[in-house]
């Protein structure tokens with residue numbers, strides 16, 4: 398972590414050369430609609446589309462997986478896209494949003510941990526830790542433009558950003574609802590919650606598995622702005638401008654000062670956290686609940 402320079406403190410060595418880029422098209426670039434020069438070149442993969450604007454130094458990153466459930470492939474593609482932007486000094490900020498109607502991110506892809514072997518569950522959880530560490534410590538400004546439902550792992554993705562703008566739609570609820578699924582948020586999800594909304598509000602919301610509608614999410618401090626749906630992107634851009642008005646080195650070092658202890662806690666216990674996760678989700682009782690929950694989701698659709 399090149400802390401002294403104050404420019405790049407994301408822990409690069411964290412990234413493993415995962416051999417799971419099966420089926421991805423990462424690194425492919427294509428001209429954005431309307432053509433244009435380098436500033437208008439977008440790149441991406443099957444599940445993440447990046448629209449960079451070199452002139453402003455801001456890239457819009459759009460998730461485009463079914464329900465944006467965090468599959469192993471989506472996690473990997475997000476990490477790689479993030480790293481690509483961090484390595485390009487043109488960029489100072491990312492707006493993270495969804496290309497999927499009504500859903501910002503459905504959280505963990507439960508099919509990645511239901512009926513899978515322990516080795517797969519471990520690989521999956523390590524990828525989840527990796528994305529959180531990368532986002533939480535990113536040197537770039539990350540603004541979440543939340544244009545859909547944002548439960549559980551989706552909420553964590555949003556909370557890893559520096560600022561959150563939520564569309565004012567009562568169906569777009571946000572929060573950590575793990576307890577309602579019979580599972581327990583690991584300590585680093587809890588820590589992220591506490592860092593955002595404080596101890597008492599987190600204690601209540603975590604135990605109750607609360608999913609907050611927009612007005613309540615604003616009141617409790619889970620999001621920074623609630624705006625009409627058609628103003629989410631423009632408001633995210635205005636927020637970005639506000640954050641980019643601060644000199645990078647001062648903002649980056651301050652961010653690091655605020656977040657490092659929380660990230661270090663996971664880094665110190667990463668293997669134990671993975672083992673806890675695997676032994677928990679591989680229990681027969683948890684597998685049965687996951688199966689029943691997935692079945693309910695599929696039936697609800699029909």
Ligand SMILES: CCCCCCCCCCCC/C=C/CC(=O)SCCNC(=O)CCNC(=O)[C@H](O)C(C)(C)COP(=O)(O)OP(=O)(O)OC[C@H]1O[C@@H](n2cnc3c(N)ncnc32)[C@H](O)[C@@H]1OP(=O)(O)O
Nearest residue numbers: 464466503504505506507546549550673674677694695698
């Ligand atoms: C003492 C010991 C301690 C040890 C501790 C360590 C262990 C810790 C345990 C682990 C915890 C970890 C943390 C978990 C966080 C999570 O993220 S869990 C996932 C939670 N997510 C949800 O509950 C969301 C479920 N989805 C929805 O509510 C809705 O789908 C939606 C509101 C997001 C969207 O609604 P809608 O637009 O109506 O879409 P649907 O028709 O419902 O869904 C479409 C499609 O997607 C599938 N799907 C949805 N969500 C998921 C998902 N999370 N995973 C997998 N698949 C999902 C859904 O089944 C449909 O599929 P089909 O098209 O029918 O195939």
